[in-house]
Amino acid sequence: xxxxxxxxxxxxxxxxxxxxxxxxxxxxxxxxxxxxxxxxxxxxxxxxxxxxxxxxxxxxxxxxxxxxxxxxxxxxxxxxxxxxxxxxxxxxxxxxxxxxxxxxxxxxxxxxxxxxxxxxx
Amino acid sequence: xxxxxxxxxxxxxxxxxxxxxxxxxxxxxxxxxxxxxxxxxxxxxxxxxxxxxxxxxxxxxxxxxxxxxxxxxxxxxxxxxxxxxxxxxxxxxxxxxxxxxxxxxxxxxxxxxxxxxxxxxxxxxxxxxxxxxxxxxxxxxxxxxxxxxxxxxxxxxxxxxxxxxxxxxxxxxxxxxxxxxxxxxxxxxxxxxxxxxxxxxxxxxxxxxxxxxxxxxxxxxxxxxxxxxxxxxxxxxxxxxxxxxxxxxxxxxxxxxxxxxxxxxxxxxxx
Numbered sequence: 077x078x079x080x081x082x083x084x085x086x087x088x089x090x091x092x093x094x095x096x097x098x099x100x101x102x103x104x105x106x107x108x109x110x111x112x113x114x115x116x117x118x119x120x121x122x123x124x125x126x127x128x129x130x131x132x133x134x135x136x137x138x139x140x141x142x143x144x145x146x147x148x149x150x151x152x153x154x155x156x157x158x159x160x161x162x163x164x165x166x167x168x169x170x171x172x173x174x175x176x177x178x179x180x181x182x183x184x185x186x187x188x189x190x191x192x193x194x195x196x197x
Numbered sequence: 198x199x200x201x202x203x204x205x206x207x208x209x210x211x212x213x214x215x216x217x218x219x220x221x222x223x224x225x226x227x228x229x230x231x232x233x234x235x236x237x238x239x240x241x242x243x244x245x246x247x248x249x250x251x252x253x254x255x256x257x258x259x260x261x262x263x264x265x266x267x268x269x270x271x272x273x274x275x276x277x278x279x280x281x282x283x284x285x286x287x288x289x290x291x292x293x294x295x296x297x298x299x300x301x302x303x304x305x306x307x308x309x310x311x312x313x314x315x316x317x318x319x320x321x322x323x324x325x326x327x328x329x330x331x332x333x334x335x336x337x338x339x340x341x342x343x344x345x346x347x348x349x350x351x352x353x354x355x356x357x358x359x360x361x362x363x364x365x366x367x368x369x370x371x372x373x374x375x376x377x378x379x380x381x382x383x384x385x386x387x388x389x390x391x392x393x394x395x396x397x398x399x400x401x402x403x404x405x406x407x408x409x410x411x412x413x414x415x416x417x418x419x420x421x422x423x424x425x426x427x428x429x430x431x432x433x434x435x436x437x438x439x440x441x442x443x444x445x446x447x448x449x450x451x452x453x454x455x456x457x458x459x460x461x462x463x464x465x466x467x468x
Contacts, residue, residue, distance in 0.1 A: 082264070089262035092397070096254045100426050107419040111201060140415035144247050144422070148408060150254050151401040155275075158268060170269055177275045181402055184283035188406040191287060 084161040091157040095150030099143050106139030152181055204417060205424035207233070208248065212428020215252060217435075218448055222425055223249045223367035223400075224308060227301065228455040232462075236417060238297045239289055242366030243407030244418045246286075246400045248425040249368045253397035255429060257390075265390035267383065270345050274377070274391075277355030278362070278369075278399040285363025286406030299463030301365050305456030308371050312449050345381040354380060355395075363403030368396035 113136060130138035159174035207229045215222030223245040230241035260266040289297065345351075358372035370392050378388035407413050 084268060085261050085264060088268060089258045092254045092258035092261065096251060096258065096426075100251065100423070103419050103422055106415065107201070107423060110416070110419065137415045140419040141413075144413060144415065144418055145408065147247060147250050147254075147422070148401050148404045151250065151398040154254070155272075155398070158272065170272060173269075173272045173276065177272060177279055177398065180276065180279045180283070181398070184279065184286075184402050185405045185409075187283060187287065188409040191290075191406070191410070 083164060084158065087157040087161040088154055091154045092150060095146065095153055099147035099150060102143030102146055103140050104143075106136045106141075106143055109134065109139065110136035152178065155181065201416075201420045204234070204420040208421035208424025208426075209428040209431075210424075211248070212252060212425035212430075213432040214428075214448060215425075216429045216432025218312075218445060222252055222429070223365075224305070224371075224452070225455075226421065226425070227366045228459065230417070230421070232455070232458055234417075236414075238294050238301075239407070239412045240414060240417065242289060242297075242364075243404065243410075243413040244421055245366035246362070246404040246407060247413060247418055248422055249362075249366070249400040250397050250404060251422055251426050252429045253368060253393055253400060255426065256433070257394040257397055260390040260393060265386060266394040267345075267387055267391045268394065270377065270381065270383065271391045271394040273348065274351060274355040274373075274395055275398045277352040278359030278373075278395055279402040281356040281359025281361075282363035282399045282402035283359075283406070285360040285365075286403040287363075288360075289364050290406065290410055290412075295463050297365070298459045302456050302459035302463055304361065304365055304367065304371075305452050305459060309449060309452045309456060311371055311375075312445065312452065345377075345383060347380050347382075351376055351381050359399050359402065362396075362399045363406070366403075368393075368400060370396060 127138055127142065131142055155174050155178040159171050159178065162168075162170040162174060208226070211222040211225040211229060214225055226245040226248055227238070227241045230236045230244060231238050236244075257266060261268060354372070354376040358369040358376065361367065361372060362369040370389075373392035373395060374385075374388050377383045377391050378385050381388075383391065404413075
């Protein structure tokens with residue numbers, strides 16, 4: 077029986093492992109900075125530019141929020157990795173399924189963004 | 198600093214318990230944050246979803262690499278769970294705390310019955326999926342040798358599981374594992390690993406609504422996520438050395454107690 081290296085498993089598991097690790101380390105940096113400087117709570121920039129400016133300024137709450145965002149985006153990156161790996165294996169059906177799930181997730185983000193801007197301003 | 202340490206310790210306990218009992222920990226985090234710390238249910242649910250992503254993606258990385266999780270089956274079901282979770286996450290911002298508490302109490306009741314049967318009654322192996330072989334499955338460890346069936350029914354169940362997850366902040370393993378094992382016919386160990394793989398995507402789909410609505414306070418979520426991640430890591434390593442039966446009985450008592458508290462809140466709390 078032919079046995080090829082399982083690229084799908086390696087790609088998906090690597091994205092999951094590294095995504096989780098980077099996100100947790102980022103959250104940890106924010107929490108430690110918060111403990112040193114009076115807490116990681118408080119308002120956080122809701123738009124990308126505002127958040128990045130606060131991170132650059134070393135604001136603990138923004139660093140934690142960025143880590144949480146990375147964590148929430150890891151499953152999304154996993155779907156991209158799965159779609160690419162299935163594509164390289166020639167499994168078109170699963171490329172399509174991964175892409176549909178990815179599109180649904182992106183639609184969810186878009187819906188959440190639109191609704192939150194409508195509610196929270 | 199004191200509250201941060203308490204939050205981290207609570208996360209550690211939830212992550213440890215979750216890993217020892219094969220759960221994401223959300224079923225403990227939501228009541229802990231709501232009943233013990235007094236945070237609103239929407240905050241507790243949002244933070245819990247983030248924690249569920251952390252425990253699920255960490256464990257799924259291992260399960261996918263070793264071929265325990267069926268990636269193809271997982272992707273198929275994710276279509277249903279993602280839609281359900283997005284709808285659940287949006288609905289949670291619109292319904293009252295009392296209704297949320299009531300739904301959570303119902304989930305606790307279901308979990309208590311399902312865990313009670315598993316813990317207190319003798320185990321029977323249904324043998325589901327053991328003999329069926331999928332002839333179209335390609336080679337490689339990510340293609341388990343069995344045929345999944347009743348896919349439309351499973352997709353409908355996945356939508357329901359996603360809805361429960363997005364609305365109540367739990368991974369929904371208590372719904373997904375029976376769905377993959379009993380409805381689709383996958384072996385139990387594949388069902389558990391595949392459910393875990395799906396949970397990360399489901400929880401993320403639900404979490405976006407909470408993140409963008411500003412329901413997830415980084416001052417609360419940060420310490421809890423770190424505690425949960427540490428607890429899950431620790432639990433995965435010490436789990437094999439512990440006798441899990443008494444832990445399961447203890448967990449069952451906690452679930453019943455929390456379920457009653459949530460039910461009381463639903464019946465008597467402010468609308």
